[in-house]
Amino acid sequence: MQTIHWYPGHMAKAKRQLTDLIQYLDIIIEIRDARLPLISHNQDLEPLLKKRPNLVLLNKTDLADPEVTGRWSDWFAGKGVSVVQVNGRNGQGVQAIWPKLTQQFAGKQTPRALRIGVVGIPNVGKSSILNRITGSGSAKTGNLPGVTRGKQWIKRNGFEILDMPGLLPPKINNQEDGIKLALIGTIREEIIPTYDLALVLLENYGEQLFGWSKERIVFEHIEEKLQWYAKKRGFLLKGGAIDLNRGASALLNDFRNGQLGRISLELPPLDSGAESSSIAPAPR
Numbered sequence: 066m067q068t069i070h071w072y073p074g075h076m077a078k079a080k081r082q083l084t085d086l087i088q089y090l091d092i093i094i095e096i097r098d099a100r101l102p103l104i105s106h107n108q109d110l111e112p113l114l115k116k117r118p119n120l121v122l123l124n125k126t127d128l129a130d131p132e133v134t135g136r137w138s139d140w141f142a143g144k145g146v147s148v149v150q151v152n153g154r155n156g157q158g159v160q161a162i163w164p165k166l167t168q169q170f171a172g173k174q175t176p177r178a179l180r181i182g183v184v185g186i187p188n189v190g191k192s193s194i195l196n197r198i199t200g201s202g203s204a205k206t207g208n209l210p211g212v213t214r215g216k217q218w219i220k221r222n223g224f225e226i227l228d229m230p231g232l233l234p235p236k237i238n239n240q241e242d243g244i245k246l247a248l249i250g251t252i253r254e255e256i257i258p259t260y261d262l263a264l265v266l267l268e269n270y271g272e273q274l275f276g277w278s279k280e281r282i283v284f285e286h287i288e289e290k291l292q293w294y295a296k297k298r299g300f301l302l303k304g305g306a307i308d309l310n311r312g313a314s315a316l317l318n319d320f321r322n323g324q325l326g327r328i329s330l331e332l333p334p335l336d337s338g339a340e341s342s343s344i345a346p347a348p349r
């Protein structure tokens with residue numbers, strides 16, 4: 066697989082914009098993907114995020130293994146980090162944000178309402194969550210000084226929420242993290258081709274997703290796994306050959322939509338800090 070260049074220029078711009086935005090905020094809600102709670106965070110930005118985000122939301126819980134997400138919640142609690150499990154698509158869990166915020170910030174004497182911003186890496190669900198937390202019952206307060214023109218603070222439950230999410234550039238420490246981010250759709254196809262990514266998915270998670278060994282299905286070569294999937298989906302070309310490219314795209318879409326089941330791609334680190342899961346590149 067080709068070497069991946071992790072830090073395109075637009076991400077440098079995102080970091081500058083985030084720096085501008087954060088100065089107006091008292092409270093930062095950082096959204097992470099429940100399937101990758103550490104890898105979907107950018108530890109380089111911790112100083113910028115005022116050392117630590119004040120509240121972490123584990124989003125897309127409907128796509129993650131619930132047992133593993135529960136272990137993550139315990140792991141974060143053990144580190145003293147407030148976490149709420151949410152689903153930005155149907156709003157599940159979002160109401161639990163308010164008592165957490167109130168509990169954490171109640172009693173702080175401020176001359177004005179505390180200001181909240183939502184941040185996270187690409188595609189993690191920032192807009193979906195923002196729409197949920199600023200939903201019905203909120204009142205727009207109009208443009209306030211210090212906020213980008215056209216952006217508004219929205220009053221909700223005694224807080225003011227900025228109606229514009231902040232984009233965190235993803236931090237990609239190594240090839241394995243990059244692949245996992247690509248699998249959840251953070252890193253685009255230009256960087257890791259769909260076909261290659263589909264093979265990596267099948268190599269590393271195929272057995273877990275499809276239980277081949279129980280069915281006594283054996284493959285000689287990685288591409289046979291893709292052939293199996295494309296055939297199962299009925300993707301045939303004229304003349305009867307299997308359409309592997311279509312199979313690869315469908316596989317990734319099905320995986321990202323949760324149609325292949327709920328799966329977590331990262332486990333809480335062991336106490337030593339070592340990663341407890343690893344990924345192998347697909348041989349070609």
Ligand SMILES: Nc1nc2c(ncn2[C@@H]2O[C@H](COP(=O)(O)OP(=O)(O)OP(=O)(O)O)[C@@H](O)[C@H]2O)c(=O)[nH]1
Nearest residue numbers: 124125126152153154186187188189190191192193
């Ligand atoms: N299954 C599932 N999908 C979700 C959830 N939250 C958001 N999505 C979907 O994830 C995709 C990205 O959501 P957005 O809210 O646009 O994410 P974003 O972080 O604002 O994205 P960018 O603007 O690209 O950075 C959309 O297709 C959403 O419908 C969730 O909890 N579960």
